[in-house]
Amino acid sequence: MSERNPLLRWDYVVAQRHTIIAAVIEHVQLTLLTVVLGLAVAGVLAAVALRWGRARPTIGAATAALYTIPSVAFFGLLVPSTGLTRTTALIPLVAYTLVVLVNAILDGLDQVPPAVDEAAEAIGLSPLRRLLGVRLPLAVPVIVSGLRVATVTTVGLVTLAAIVGQGGLGRLILDGLRRAFWTPLTIGALLSILLALVLDAAFVLLERRIAPWSVRRPASRAGAA
Amino acid sequence: MTDASRPAVQLLAVSKHFPDSVAPAVEHLTLAVPRGAVVALIGPSGCGKTTSLRLINRLIDPTSGHVEVDGRDTRQLDPIALRLGIGYVIQAVGLFPHRTIAQNIAVVPRALGWDRGRTRRRVSELAELVGLEQEQLGRFPDELSGGQQQRVGVARALAADPPILLMDEPFGAVDPVVRARLQQELLELQARVHKTIVLVTHDLDEALTVADRVALLDRGGRLAQYAEPDELLRAPAEEFVTEFLGPDRSLRRLALLTVDALQLRRGAAVAVGTSTHDARALLARDGGDWIGVLDDERFLGWVRGTALAGEGSVTEQGLEAPAALVGPRSTLRAAMDRIMTARTATAVVVDEGRFLGIVTLEDIRRALAERAG
Numbered sequence A: 001m002s003e004r005n006p007l008l009r010w011d012y013v014v015a016q017r018h019t020i021i022a023a024v025i026e027h028v029q030l031t032l033l034t035v036v037l038g039l040a041v042a043g044v045l046a047a048v049a050l051r052w053g054r055a056r057p058t059i060g061a062a063t064a065a066l067y068t069i070p071s072v073a074f075f076g077l078l079v080p081s082t083g084l085t086r087t088t089a090l091i092p093l094v095a096y097t098l099v100v101l102v103n104a105i106l107d108g109l110d111q112v113p114p115a116v117d118e119a120a121e122a123i124g125l126s127p128l129r130r131l132l133g134v135r136l137p138l139a140v141p142v143i144v145s146g147l148r149v150a151t152v153t154t155v156g157l158v159t160l161a162a163i164v165g166q167g168g169l170g171r172l173i174l175d176g177l178r179r180a181f182w183t184p185l186t187i188g189a190l191l192s193i194l195l196a197l198v199l200d201a202a203f204v205l206l207e208r209r210i211a212p213w214s215v216r217r218p219a220s221r222a223g224a225a
Numbered sequence B: 001m002t003d004a005s006r007p008a009v010q011l012l013a014v015s016k017h018f019p020d021s022v023a024p025a026v027e028h029l030t031l032a033v034p035r036g037a038v039v040a041l042i043g044p045s046g047c048g049k050t051t052s053l054r055l056i057n058r059l060i061d062p063t064s065g066h067v068e069v070d071g072r073d074t075r076q077l078d079p080i081a082l083r084l085g086i087g088y089v090i091q092a093v094g095l096f097p098h099r100t101i102a103q104n105i106a107v108v109p110r111a112l113g114w115d116r117g118r119t120r121r122r123v124s125e126l127a128e129l130v131g132l133e134q135e136q137l138g139r140f141p142d143e144l145s146g147g148q149q150q151r152v153g154v155a156r157a158l159a160a161d162p163p164i165l166l167m168d169e170p171f172g173a174v175d176p177v178v179r180a181r182l183q184q185e186l187l188e189l190q191a192r193v194h195k196t197i198v199l200v201t202h203d204l205d206e207a208l209t210v211a212d213r214v215a216l217l218d219r220g221g222r223l224a225q226y227a228e229p230d231e232l233l234r235a236p237a238e239e240f241v242t243e244f245l246g247p248d249r250s251l252r253r254l255a256l257l258t259v260d261a262l263q264l265r266r267g268a269a270v271a272v273g274t275s276t277h278d279a280r281a282l283l284a285r286d287g288g289d290w291i292g293v294l295d296d297e298r299f300l301g302w303v304r305g306t307a308l309a310g311e312g313s314v315t316e317q318g319l320e321a322p323a324a325l326v327g328p329r330s331t332l333r334a335a336m337d338r339i340m341t342a343r344t345a346t347a348v349v350v351d352e353g354r355f356l357g358i359v360t361l362e363d364i365r366r367a368l369a370e371r372a373g
């Protein structure tokens, strides 16, 4: 049996290359869409937490609670209302990113040195200018780290969205499991791991470039004042 | 609006109680800052210096009393507009780490909507003014030394040419040598820009050197004394002031007063060519052992009375060079140091070679005593 059903059959891969490529594209799309929507929702929640400080613990607890819902259950529960649609896949995926992203935004803003914001206020910048021109740019490195974690996690979770008929590479894996035919299973698994690694590496490069002010080393501490 | 006689900044019976503290941070503070003056706020840590400064540009509002800037109650002004019109150097410098030096300096002009060209010209002008290299303008704050960062902080505060400058321990984070230089440069800068400056410090020497008037605050923001530096040292208003100024008040005054503030005596001095007879007579009246020899207005040196025996005239030969020379802008402390280092009794005061007179330790002692009267 393993002679005719090896882990990887290249002829099958070649024949099915269009399906495989389409699955990769769908996987990437779903991942990016999730992260973009997640960032938008997290942005709104963070804004609420900033505006009304007392809402902050509640938002923290709610996003953490969302994260604890088992994924298969979450996808499954939505099917009766939203069907086997992309929406059904996106709702849990976006929900799972929130705990990481909301915290990244708030932590990023929190770690801005108080003196910097104090100076911005003292010289006459308006609250909006201080947020957009000073605190947010300084929070970006922390937010990008959060995006990295959210993205890599989402690549993995997207495969599970196959159970609601979405999920890109997840569908190859599911197909392989159903038919006990290992090639699509192997291809789906390998490519989703590869995708996670590639995106992770992309973020590492981004993180290096995003804060040129902190990468540069002080020229000379000694010497003339 | 810019009535020269009206104070640039005025605090009128201002108190500030923070909700979560028992003692007031500032209590019934009344203080007028004259236009164009440098006023130092000084006092022990936690006495309300920073709070007083923050009350001026409405970073905080007073619990009672009111603040006037340019004769207008600040509560009637938009806080953002008020702050944009007042330069502020915060205690911790607080440069924007993600912005270059040029961008840091340009923040207020940009917020005021200046065009690029004008902003760029202003930035390079300020770099020059505060002593930064043009090539540093493209750097990030982390790449500069502490002293350079402080200069950037000052340049940022001066960017839109505000008439009033608030500085919270602007030189607190640098070593004493750099601090002394920055203080000197601030004085030179002030001579060019003529701002009204309120400067917070807890360094007494800094307050005495840079300020026209010193406001000494006691804990709880109570104003203990508000006076010119020499007056503060000469006549402390109360026990707390005396204690704060320390046991070496007279020495500090010596560092403040300059030689040209003394009534300079000509002493025993004769022109070259004077007869030894006349010189002896002069020395006898003066009661000293040495006589100065002048060529016109130039001080040539000293000659000992015993060398003036016999008939003839005073010549340039055999004169002893003056061991202690001081200029009219030297401090009395420097003059005293010169006299004692040279182990002599008299310093000769010359201004670009021109003889002005002599100073003795007794003159200095009398000057301190007279002014104390």
Ligand SMILES: Nc1ncnc2c1ncn2[C@@H]1O[C@H](COP(=O)(O)OP(=O)(O)OP(=O)(O)O)[C@@H](O)[C@H]1O
Binding pocket: B018, B019, B020, B021, B024, B025, B044, B045, B046, B047, B048, B049, B050, B051, B052, B202
């Ligand atoms: N935002 C605040 N909330 C509560 N208390 C405050 C606040 N700011 C200052 N205080 C208190 O007010 C008092 C005066 O503080 P302030 O910062 O004006 O002192 P300072 O003279 O500037 O001290 P330092 O020399 O240490 O800078 C202190 O007791 C301080 O704890």
Ligand SMILES: [Mg+2]
Binding pocket: B049, B050, B051, B091, B168
């Ligand atoms: Mg302070």
